Amino acid sequence: MAEGTGVLIIGDTSGGELGSTTLELLAAGQAVATELGEELAVALLGDTVDVPAQQAIAHGSQKVYAVNHPLLAQYQIDFQLTAVEALCNEISPRVILVARTNEGRDLAPRLAFRLGVGLAQDCLEVSIDPAEKKLLANRPVYGGNAIAVVSCEETPQIAAIRPKAYEPTEADHSRQGEIVSFPVELDTSMARTQVVDTVIEEAEGIKLEDAHIVISGGRGLGGPEPFAHLEELAKVVGGTVGASRAAVDSGWVPASYQVGLTGKTITPDLYIMVAISGASQHMAGCSGSKVIVAINKDAEANIFKEARYGVVGDWETVLPALTAALKELTQA
Amino acid sequence: MAIKIGVLAKQVIDPEMPMAAFKIDDGSKKVVPPPNIPPVVNGFDENAVEAALMIKDAQEATVTVISTGTEFALDVMKKPLSMGADELVLLEDSILENTIDSFLTAQYLAAAIRKLGGFDLIICGRQASDWDNAQVPLGVAEILGMASVSLGKKVDVTDGKVRVERIIPDGYEVVEAPLPSLVTVSNELGQPRYPTLRGIMAATRKKPTIWSASDLDLDSSQSSAKVSLRDLFVPVSDQDCEIIEGDDPGDSGRLLALKLREDKVI
Ligand SMILES: Cc1cc2nc3c(=O)[nH]c(=O)nc-3n(C[C@H](O)[C@H](O)[C@H](O)COP(=O)(O)OP(=O)(O)OC[C@H]3O[C@@H](n4cnc5c(N)ncnc54)[C@H](O)[C@@H]3O)c2cc1C
Ligand SMILES: Nc1ncnc2c1ncn2[C@@H]1O[C@H](COP(=O)(O)O)[C@@H](O)[C@H]1O
Numbered sequence: 001m002a003e004g005t006g007v008l009i010i011g012d013t014s015g016g017e018l019g020s021t022t023l024e025l026l027a028a029g030q031a032v033a034t035e036l037g038e039e040l041a042v043a044l045l046g047d048t049v050d051v052p053a054q055q056a057i058a059h060g061s062q063k064v065y066a067v068n069h070p071l072l073a074q075y076q077i078d079f080q081l082t083a084v085e086a087l088c089n090e091i092s093p094r095v096i097l098v099a100r101t102n103e104g105r106d107l108a109p110r111l112a113f114r115l116g117v118g119l120a121q122d123c124l125e126v127s128i129d130p131a132e133k134k135l136l137a138n139r140p141v142y143g144g145n146a147i148a149v150v151s152c153e154e155t156p157q158i159a160a161i162r163p164k165a166y167e168p169t170e171a172d173h174s175r176q177g178e179i180v181s182f183p184v185e186l187d188t189s190m191a192r193t194q195v196v197d198t199v200i201e202e203a204e205g206i207k208l209e210d211a212h213i214v215i216s217g218g219r220g221l222g223g224p225e226p227f228a229h230l231e232e233l234a235k236v237v238g239g240t241v242g243a244s245r246a247a248v249d250s251g252w253v254p255a256s257y258q259v260g261l262t263g264k265t266i267t268p269d270l271y272i273m274v275a276i277s278g279a280s281q282h283m284a285g286c287s288g289s290k291v292i293v294a295i296n297k298d299a300e301a302n303i304f305k306e307a308r309y310g311v312v313g314d315w316e317t318v319l320p321a322l323t324a325a326l327k328e329l330t331q332a
Numbered sequence: 333m334a335i336k337i338g339v340l341a342k343q344v345i346d347p348e349m350p351m352a353a354f355k356i357d358d359g360s361k362k363v364v365p366p367p368n369i370p371p372v373v374n375g376f377d378e379n380a381v382e383a384a385l386m387i388k389d390a391q392e393a394t395v396t397v398i399s400t401g402t403e404f405a406l407d408v409m410k411k412p413l414s415m416g417a418d419e420l421v422l423l424e425d426s427i428l429e430n431t432i433d434s435f436l437t438a439q440y441l442a443a444a445i446r447k448l449g450g451f452d453l454i455i456c457g458r459q460a461s462d463w464d465n466a467q468v469p470l471g472v473a474e475i476l477g478m479a480s481v482s483l484g485k486k487v488d489v490t491d492g493k494v495r496v497e498r499i500i501p502d503g504y505e506v507v508e509a510p511l512p513s514l515v516t517v518s519n520e521l522g523q524p525r526y527p528t529l530r531g532i533m534a535a536t537r538k539k540p541t542i543w544s545a546s547d548l549d550l551d552s553s554q555s556s557a558k559v560s561l562r563d564l565f566v567p568v569s570d571q572d573c574e575i576i577e578g579d580d581p582g583d584s585g586r587l588l589a590l591k592l593r594e595d596k597v598i
Contacts, residue, residue: 109467113474118558145354149563192479193509201503313581321585
């Protein structure tokens, strides 16, 4: 593909509004486009995209490609891929940013391979190497034990950004932008995979990703019952309960509780970790927390290198005392 | 007719090694394999082997495990055979040195799959625990023009279709795709089976097929990396942990509550 110019964001409009990860991409994209001195554009795929288009412009997009097609209303990889590929061939962007969401995880690699270019996966930060106009991406590797700085050899340079790595910028509704309609041809026979059923297993209460306070339990809890103590503390402080992979793999809590590299990414104000050792793969999902508190009986546990506050002790004694004291303090 | 299943499995350094054993050679910007800690089959790839064997338990199927890399530890890579896989193909070549680039790996794996006559179903791990890319399988699918379903926790084959329970953030969705297809699986699939004594004996007798890059039909335009590594470093945590110490653990819990209240985090 030719040299290319501009930054293209693949947007998410699934809720009828611009998704929060797209707002994060816009923050990343604005910085990159400014460094390049090139245009920032967003592609919106769906059946109606007026509201999100205005939101994208207010958040810094100079152009919105409205890729309207009824078959794009629901996410389906073959339709999305065909539409995005057609758009990329038409406008030849220099940089493409995708959010590493449930959908983006599939779209970004297939798009990169289809266009025959590289992809920087799971990026925490992107910037521009001005000499070569190359995108530089910082991304955790080896379960978060190391950070790699990578660049893509060819254009378009594609980066998949980890959710919550960027803070959305403020909307400015006085901004003007251009909305360009981009028609695509799709037919139902293109869809090779089909979702035949969806089963939601979500726990009640505040979503893990949205909670301001999260209390997670690990293997050291020894079984499913102790999670009731975590729930109790969560109730006192208005938080939600999460878990380490060890607790999930043991079958103590559902997979949707898992925090970490292959679980959820959370950035609460307070993260209380109970009987979790603090392996890098767990920390990969929670290191953006404002305050981390660790309760662990092993003073040598890695978590004491990452936490702001720690108590070395058995959770069976520490946790009930903490809960009782907080109950008293918050009700006073 | 028997279903032909291919499993893609990577040899990686043990991700559960002590953190202190994780070292980077600053000059070459490479991860130094920890001495005395043997490599392992990537954990999610053992899940992939398990998924394949579960299908084989239910119907007539053959399971071929394919891997590309350098410096294979044969006893490690034979583990899928001892679990019950039928065949092991190792593509060993210095060009396939473990780098962050997925493009080459996917090209060579796709070429090996073609040489083996293709598969009805290819099962992979969701990601390799070294570079955590989660892209080789989707690349292979794209190169071979196959449908793909990622993050499976249950994989069934019936009537020429694969049915996958695919993990989504709040539960799962059931996805169907026609064969041939590629599926990636996650640890939610469940604990992979342990090799039986009989399986281990059978595996010792089996000889893997070993190829080098020149055994495959790939032109050089397809064999250059697309992602380059500019730097690799261990992040430093500047966090100072304040250990709250009371007269006894219960007292520490109370003091912690006071501290959090004082700091207005609660
Ligand atoms: C590719 C890959 C991806 C992964 N993704 C994730 C992920 O997304 N999320 C994740 O969490 N993990 C993930 N892991 C697993 C990770 O490496 C660790 O194995 C896991 O996080 C360990 O969980 P844990 O801390 O609960 O258990 P352990 O490491 O066993 O720690 C248990 C802790 O409990 C403490 N303890 C025991 N008894 C008590 C007691 N009575 N009171 C107080 N403390 C006690 C112990 O001192 C110990 O520190 C991944 C691994 C790989 C290879
Ligand atoms: N060198 C390799 N040999 C065989 N399979 C691989 C190799 N690299 C990646 N894979 C497969 O692709 C999955 C995802 O790997 P990755 O894209 O590197 O994170 C792994 O879990 C394997 O199933």
